[in-house]
Amino acid sequence: MRFRVDPWSVEYGASVESDLTPTEVEVNPDVEVPGKEWTEIHIQAGAREPAAVLFVDGVRRVDARVWIESPDGDAQPGICASFGAGVARCGPGLPAEVMHPSVGRGVFSASSHAVEIVTAHGSYAAHVATGPNPEALWLALQERMARREVEAAEAARRECPDPDDALVVVDGPLTGRQHVAGAVGVIKTHGVAYLPPELHRLVAGLSSGARTPLFTIGGRWSRHSWYLRLPGGADAPWAGVVRVECSSDVPVARASALADTVGATLARYASEPYKDPRAPQNLYPIGGLERELRRRLGDPRLLFRALRVAAAAPAG
Numbered sequence: 001m002r003f004r005v006d007p008w009s010v011e012y013g014a015s016v017e018s019d020l021t022p023t024e025v026e027v028n029p030d031v032e033v034p035g036k037e038w039t040e041i042h043i044q045a046g047a048r049e050p051a052a053v054l055f056v057d058g059v060r061r062v063d064a065r066v067w068i069e070s071p072d073g074d075a076q077p078g079i080c081a082s083f084g085a086g087v088a089r090c091g092p093g094l095p096a097e098v099m100h101p102s103v104g105r106g107v108f109s110a111s112s113h114a115v116e117i118v119t120a121h122g123s124y125a126a127h128v129a130t131g132p133n134p135e136a137l138w139l140a141l142q143e144r145m146a147r148r149e150v151e152a153a154e155a156a157r158r159e160c161p162d163p164d165d166a167l168v169v170v171d172g173p174l175t176g177r178q179h180v181a182g183a184v185g186v187i188k189t190h191g192v193a194y195l196p197p198e199l200h201r202l203v204a205g206l207s208s209g210a211r212t213p214l215f216t217i218g219g220r221w222s223r224h225s226w227y228l229r230l231p232g233g234a235d236a237p238w239a240g241v242v243r244v245e246c247s248s249d250v251p252v253a254r255a256s257a258l259a260d261t262v263g264a265t266l267a268r269y270a271s272e273p274y275k276d277p278r279a280p281q282n283l284y285p286i287g288g289l290e291r292e293l294r295r296r297l298g299d300p301r302l303l304f305r306a307l308r309v310a311a312a313a314p315a316g
Contacts, residue, residue, distance in 0.1 A: 020193035020200075025219035027194050032214040032256055038202055040210040047264040050167040051091055052160045054099075055269075055285040056153045056183075057171040058085035058145040059293045063303045066311070068111035076132050078109030080117065080124050080307055081141050084293040085148035087156040088285035090269070098289060099159070100152040103296045108140045119306035121298065146176050153180050167265060171286050178221060178247045184262055187243040188281040194225065194243075203227045204237035211244075211263055214255055222248040224255045228263055230270040230280040240280050242266075 029035035060083040067075040086101035107117050107124040110132045117124040129140035153168050157180070160166045166182055174185030193200060194217060203212060206229040214224050225245040232240060244262055246255055270280035276287050 021191060022193045023217070025217060027215055027217050029195060029199060029213070029215040031216050031224065031252055035196075035199060038199055038213055040202065040206050041213060041259075042207070042210050043263040043267075044260050047260040049092060049265050049268070050182075050261065051162050051165040052094060052167070053090045053265055053269075053285075054153060054156050054160075054166055054168045055088040055090065055171070055283065055289060056085070056149050056156075056168060056177075057088075057286050057289050057293070058083060058149045059290055059297065060084075060141050060145050061294075061297055061300060062141075063105075063300055064307045066107065066109075066307070068107075068109045068114045070111065070113045076109055076111040077137070078107055078111065078114060078129075078132075079137050079141065080107050081105070082122075082297045082303065083141060083145040083148065084296055085145055085152050086289055086293055087152045088289040089156060089160075090285050096285065096288075098292050099156045101293060101296060102148055102152065103293075103298075104144065104148065106141070106144060108137050108144075110136065117307065117310055119303070119310045121302055121306040124307075143176070150177055150180060153177070153183070157181065167261065169262075169266070169283075169286075171283075174223060174245050174247070175221070178223065183246070184258070185245045186266070186283075187245070188278065190238065190241070190243065203241060206241065208232070208240070209263060209267055211259055214252065214259065216248055217245070224248050224250060224252070226259050228259075228266070231267050232270060232272060232280040240270075242281050 062079045062081045064080045066078045066080055068078050069075045082105045084103040087099040089099050090096045105122050105124045106127045108127050108129050110129045114126040116126050129136045157163050157166050168180055168183040170177055170185045208231045211226050211228040214226050217223055217225050223245045227241055227243050230240045269283040269285055271282050271284050273279040276282050
């Protein structure tokens, strides 16, 4: 019996779902190369790396689940959460550094009676969610974190010696951040089938460092996308494969050159299994930034106790 092992540690799940859900949005695979002529594309020799690479990421954590009571005694669920965002700047000749890290705390609920919660170890600003279900609460938290990411990315880009020669790498989909100049989204896990089966087979067979041709995804906002296999990810069919996306406002020729730049750049920062359980997709700067941001979130046990003490205090 022949088998392969997904290189990711089991605690993080698999990098690709066993059954990819077919996308419901329109996809055009004929953007760079006609779909029937697809073959892997190798990064052009001498592809130029940008002067600065800004890796953008955020972290979030639910500190406590709460119930927000109204004057008539009804209660709606909510979450008290901490979130943070920042940028890890790298580049040829540049010292790696974390820029513009910030942490926020909030109570997220659909209740109109939610107000700021003040504790001995931090205050939780009130944010209204679209509904009381867990998905709506999580989305409200995600949106707040994404705003911090955009602020950090734009500030870090302005501080680059040459902002026009900076590549902004967002960990995850580019949704809500597509307006950031020079930005691409890098998606590590795959749950949706954007391509027909015959083209997905090409993805599974990509060589190390090679990419697919561009394809354009429709939906709420359209974007160019491509799959790229990072070095060190050949143990399983989709091991080491990331999906990269940029705004469809980028002309195709420029997006093709950008794909080469991204491929050459990310290869430098791909992680290795003995250092990261999500290697090689969890890029070294992203992993370091996540650790720093989580440290800044504070001790979850201390914050949980502080919330319980605040909840037990007489209403003022």
